[in-house]
Amino acid sequence: xxxxxxxxxxxxxxxxxxxxxxxxxxxxxxxxxxxxxxxxxxxxxxxxxxxxxxxxxxxxxxxxxxxxxxxxxxxxxxxxxxxxxxxxxxxxxxxxxxxxxxxxxxxxxxxxxxxxxxxxxxxxxxxxxxxxxxxxxxxxxxxxxxxxxxxxxxxxxxxxxxxxxxxxxxxxxxxxxxxxxxxxxxxxxxxxxxxxxxxxxxxxxxxxxxxxxxxxxxxxxxxxxxxxxxxxxxxxxxxxxxxxxxxxxxxxxxxxxxxxxxxxxxxxxxxxxxxxxxxxxxxxxxxxxxxxxxxxxxxxxxxxxxxxxxxxxxxxxxxxxxx
Amino acid sequence: xxxxxxxxxxxxxxxxxxxxxxxxxxxxxxxxxxxxxxxxxxxxxxxxxxxxxxxxxxxxxxxxxxxxxxxxxxxxxxxxxxxxxxxxxxxxxxxxxxxxxxxxxxxxxxxxxxxxxxxxxxxxxxxxxxxxxxxxxxxxxxxxxxxxxxxxxxxxxxxxxxxxxxxxxxxxxxxxxxxxxxxxxxxxxxxxxxxxxxxxxxxxxxxxxxxxxxxxxxxxxxxxxxxxxxxxxxxxxxxxxxxxxxxxxxxxxxxxxxxxxxxxxxxxxxxxxxxxxxxxxxxxxxxxxxxxxxxxxxxxxxxxxxxxxxxxxxxxxxxxxxxx
Numbered sequence: 001x002x003x004x005x006x007x008x009x010x011x012x013x014x015x016x017x018x019x020x021x022x023x024x025x026x027x028x029x030x031x032x033x034x035x036x037x038x039x040x041x042x043x044x045x046x047x048x049x050x051x052x053x054x055x056x057x058x059x060x061x062x063x064x065x066x067x068x069x070x071x072x073x074x075x076x077x078x079x080x081x082x083x084x085x086x087x088x089x090x091x092x093x094x095x096x097x098x099x100x101x102x103x104x105x106x107x108x109x110x111x112x113x114x115x116x117x118x119x120x121x122x123x124x125x126x127x128x129x130x131x132x133x134x135x136x137x138x139x140x141x142x143x144x145x146x147x148x149x150x151x152x153x154x155x156x157x158x159x160x161x162x163x164x165x166x167x168x169x170x171x172x173x174x175x176x177x178x179x180x181x182x183x184x185x186x187x188x189x190x191x192x193x194x195x196x197x198x199x200x201x202x203x204x205x206x207x208x209x210x211x212x213x214x215x216x217x218x219x220x221x222x223x224x225x226x227x228x229x230x231x232x233x234x235x236x237x238x239x240x241x242x243x244x245x246x247x248x249x250x251x252x253x254x255x256x257x258x259x260x261x262x263x264x265x266x267x268x269x270x271x272x273x274x275x276x277x278x279x280x281x282x283x284x285x286x287x288x289x290x291x292x293x294x295x296x297x298x299x300x301x302x303x304x305x306x307x308x309x310x311x312x313x314x315x316x317x318x319x320x321x322x323x
Numbered sequence: 324x325x326x327x328x329x330x331x332x333x334x335x336x337x338x339x340x341x342x343x344x345x346x347x348x349x350x351x352x353x354x355x356x357x358x359x360x361x362x363x364x365x366x367x368x369x370x371x372x373x374x375x376x377x378x379x380x381x382x383x384x385x386x387x388x389x390x391x392x393x394x395x396x397x398x399x400x401x402x403x404x405x406x407x408x409x410x411x412x413x414x415x416x417x418x419x420x421x422x423x424x425x426x427x428x429x430x431x432x433x434x435x436x437x438x439x440x441x442x443x444x445x446x447x448x449x450x451x452x453x454x455x456x457x458x459x460x461x462x463x464x465x466x467x468x469x470x471x472x473x474x475x476x477x478x479x480x481x482x483x484x485x486x487x488x489x490x491x492x493x494x495x496x497x498x499x500x501x502x503x504x505x506x507x508x509x510x511x512x513x514x515x516x517x518x519x520x521x522x523x524x525x526x527x528x529x530x531x532x533x534x535x536x537x538x539x540x541x542x543x544x545x546x547x548x549x550x551x552x553x554x555x556x557x558x559x560x561x562x563x564x565x566x567x568x569x570x571x572x573x574x575x576x577x578x579x580x581x582x583x584x585x586x587x588x589x590x591x592x593x594x595x596x597x598x599x600x601x602x603x604x605x606x607x608x609x610x611x612x613x614x615x616x617x618x619x620x621x622x623x624x625x626x627x628x629x630x631x632x633x634x635x636x637x638x639x640x641x642x643x644x645x646x647x
Contacts, residue, residue, distance in 0.1 A: 047511035158597055178602035187369045189537055190581050215511060218540070218583040221589060245585065259515040260540075260585050265563040267543040268361075271522060274515045278480045 005176060005209050006038040006061065011070035013053070013060050014101060017283070028282045030056040032233040033070070035308070043203055043210040045220035045241070047256070048230035051279055053098075054213050057178040057230070061211065062094050063087060074177070092122060095170035097180035097199070101162035101187075105154040111143070111165055112150040136233050137168045160191035164198065171202055178203075179211045184219070196223060218260050221245060229253050232279050232290040235308070239315035249317040251275075252291045289320065296319060329531055330356040330499060335392035335402075337371075344602040345388055347480045348374040350555040352392075356499070361525065361532040363546035363563075365539055365578070367598050372535045373423065376426040376501045379533070380420050383408055396499075415442055419492035420501040424508060426484035429476040436462065439490045439588040446495070461490045465520060482513035486520065493524070503535045518544040539582045543567070548634065551575045553601050554609040563636040571629075571637035574610045608639070616641060 001219060011034045016028040031053040038044065048054040059065050061072060063079060071080045079090055097105035103142045105114060112145060122160055135146045141164040143149040154162055163183060170178055184192040200223060203210045212224055221241065228238040229250065237250040248254050255275045261267060275294040280286055286293055292302040301320045308318045337349035341646055348371045356362055364372045377383065379394060381402075394402045401413050402502040422428075430438055436443065440458035443449040449457070462472050465486040476484060485505065492500050505521070506514040520546065524530060534545050542549060542563075549566040551559040570576045580592040596613040599605050611621040620640055629642040 049512065074356050160597070189539065190367055190578065190594040191597075192593070193581050193583070193591045197591075197593075216583075217511075221583070221585060255512060257513045257585065261515075261518075261538075261544055262584055262586065263540045263543050263567055263579070263582055265543055265546075265567055268522065268545055268547070268563070271519050272515055274512055274519060276516075278482060278513065 001213070003040050004037050004045060005040045005075060007071075007073040008037075008219065009071040009073070011035070011057070011260045012068045013056050014068040027068075027128065029233050029285060031060065031280060032057060032282075032285070034117060034230075034235045035070075036228065036235065036238060038211075040209065041207045042226065043123050043200075043212065043224035044226040044228055045224040046211055046213045046228050047215065047217055047220065049215055049256075049279060051171065051232075051282070052230040053233040053282075054215075054230050055181055058181055058211055059212050061177075062096055062179055063090060063164065064096070069274050071254055077172075092173055093175055094177045094179070095162075095175040097166055097170045097178060097183045099182040099185060101159060102154075104166050105162060110151050110153050111138070111157075111310055114154075114165060115172055118169065122173060124173075125297060133172065137172045140171075140202065141165070141168045142169070159187050160195060163195050167199060167202070171206070171208070174206060175208065177209045177211070179213065179226055182215070183212075185214075185216070192219070204225050214300075215258060229256070232285060233282055234318065235316075236291065236319070237317045239312075242246060243312070243315055247312075247315075249311060249315070249322060250291075251295050251297050251321070289318075327358045328355055329358045329360075329397065331393075331395040331398075332356075332379070332616070333393040333395070335375075335378065335394060337383075337390055338388045339384065340388040341388045341602070346601045347555050347604065348601060349378055352557050354550055354557065354560060356531050356533065358531060359525070359529045360536055360547045361545050362548050362550060363534040363536065363542040363543060364550045364552055364557075365536060366552035368537060369528055369598055369601070370393070370552040371601070372537075374555075375552070376420065376503050376533060377534050378412055380418050380501060381406075382420075391573055410553050411446075415446065415495045415497065417497055418499045418501065418596065419495065419497040421488055421503065421505045423504040425482060425488045426508070429484060429487065431476055434473055434475060435467075435479070435487045439472075439487060442491070442495055458490070458494060461494045462487070464524070465490045468615055480513075481509055482516060484507060485513075485517055489520065489524075490519075493528075497530075499531045499533065501533045501535070504535075504537070506541070507536075507538075514541070521545060522553055532575065539578060540584070542558050551578065555601055556638065558610065558639070559637045561631070561637075562633075565632070565635050569631075571631050571642040573614050573638045573641060574639075575617055575637075 011031055013027050013031040016025045016027055018026040034057060046054045060067055067080055071078055112134060115137060116130055119130045138146045143164050186197050196219060224241060225243045227241050229236050231252050237253050248257055259274060277294045280290055289306050290305040292298050306318045306320045308316050309322055310316050311322050332352060332354050337345045339348055352375060365374050385413060388500045393400050400621060402427045436455055436458045439462060440454040443454040444451060459472050467483060467486050506517050536542060546563045548562050550557045553574050559575045570579055577594045584592055594613060598608055607623045608621045608626050626638050626640050628636045628638050631637055631642060
């Protein structure tokens with residue numbers, strides 16, 4: 001269980017938004033110095049607000065973006081600088097479940113053809129063998145009766161069913177690493193649970209390493225081994241799920257947990273304490289701790305960059321309060 | 324909150340004409356709203372909750388077919404008013420609306436203070452300078468300081484744009500504000516900030532809200548009573564305490580079971596199937612094809628409203644004598 005699948009070291013992804021001949025380039029520091037290791041068979045929930053860099057991190061791990069700095073090591077191989085030509089094996093080992101199923105499926109392919117595409121590209125099986133694989137994949141995501149769904153086009157099915165097709169497509173090559181980018185944010189509440197359970201079931205069945213990207217902390221409790229909290233391009237806290245939820249350390253994590261509405265009618269009578277303001281501009285982030293300008297427990301020390309500290313066993317936090 | 328009845332909706336129905344047939348988007352909806360009270364309307368997408376809100380403020384799409392029922396605002400039927408009177412006397416003056424995703428519809432080339440002041444200038448012929456004064460005052464109420472009032476929408480963050488939208492709804496001093504998913508595109512901390520703002524405004528101005536959302540946990544931040552909609556109908560109407568602790572309709576119970584919570588170890592469940600087509604809805608109780616407790620009568624006879632307790636009604640045969 002403890003052998004390493006993926007290691008990320010001081011990963012930086014900066015996007016240049018302005019480049020002139022004479023002027024200095026201007027960067028958005030979407031991901032700025034993130035490190036972690038990911039062991040076989042585990043799953044991570046990557047949680048943060050929009051603009052925190054969680055999607056960029058996920059997509060960079062899949063090497064859909066090229067990192068600006070740092071290293072990505074997959075099964076001991078450094079894939080940081082691979083050019084797209086020698087990435088085909090990596091594409092086979094990894095997959096992405098997109099956020100928006102309505103935009104992720106080609107409208108002119110039927111479901112059968114959509115699921116056959118990765119098999120054709122990777123030269124898998126004969127026509128008959130492929131049919132068997134596709135039907136089995138459809139059964140697994142409960143698109144049944146299979147014969148009814150196979151000839152349908154994306155516009156003929158519901159959002160939840162589309163997301164099942166996206167999941168089936170992502171998993172059909174049995175990848176080792178799957179990044180699911182807010183897979184249920186576009187779906188109705190009643191369907192969400194179903195899709196999440198499906199994803200978790202598949203993760204357990206095939207021992208896939210799953211990175212689940214979300215802004216919704218309430219859905220992660222049932223979901224993953226680890227929770228990683230991102231804020232303004234940095235990883236501010238990471239720990240095992242139960243540990244993080246029972247003993248959140250970083251002030252940002254606490255604010256995030258506090259902001260989640262729990263279904264209690266008393267809520268309407270209280271004004272919650274919420275950090276003021278908005279996340280910083282990532283072109284010119286604050287020099288020290290990036291949460292400092294909004295933090296209720298800010299100190300002088302916070303003007304300097306906090307180190308990532310392992311406070312307890314396997315519980316890391318980036319905050320001066322714990323030095 | 325005083326007990327003065329402000330709005331009474333009686334058998335309100337709304338249907339649209341489409342190429343495939345007529346859609347019964349809102350079907351015989353009844354509810355009351357008191358001054359200072361908040362009604363939250365929840366349901367899955369397509370259940371008619373946004374149609375209901377737009378119907379109340381009479382912003383019908385072009386393909387509207389039938390509008391029936393009565394909407395009494397201070398005992399005056401505003402549904403039978405002609406369009407001109409409604410526009411002059413009701414819309415925005417008595418009842419304003421915060422539209423879903425409106426923060427992305429701000430005019431990019433106008434300063435926000437102008438956009439907030441516009442209803443006053445257009446509808447009330449207010450002097451421009453006075454209108455700007457008032458706009459700045461309202462922007463201050465929603466937490467946007469003077470300097471930001473002179474900015475353009477692209478210079479504001481999502482949360483601030485949403486505050487501008489709320490200011491627009493407040494500027495004409497309405498008594499009722501319809502909130503259609505007011506925080507759906509916002510981050511969770513920003514969402515809490517907006518919820519805090521709405522709570523404070525409600526208290527200070529004694530506003531009534533009709534709060535439309537699919538996020539059930541979020542309703543607890545604002546609602547005094549709850550309406551659960553399914554396939555165009557209100558299936559349960561209850562005080563918020565009963566909604567969480569003693570839900571009557573099977574659909575409400577299943578909906579509550581699908582809400583993820585941070586604390587507690589409850590097992591999440593999903594509701595099998597999907598909502599019916601409103602062009603050709605099922606007979607009897609519209610939820611019967613998905614209901615795990617379905618009985619023969621549910622398939623043929625439409626259930627009446629059963630009174631569970633004071634102000635608590637459920638449209639489910641199992642709510643009779645509280646069988647379940």
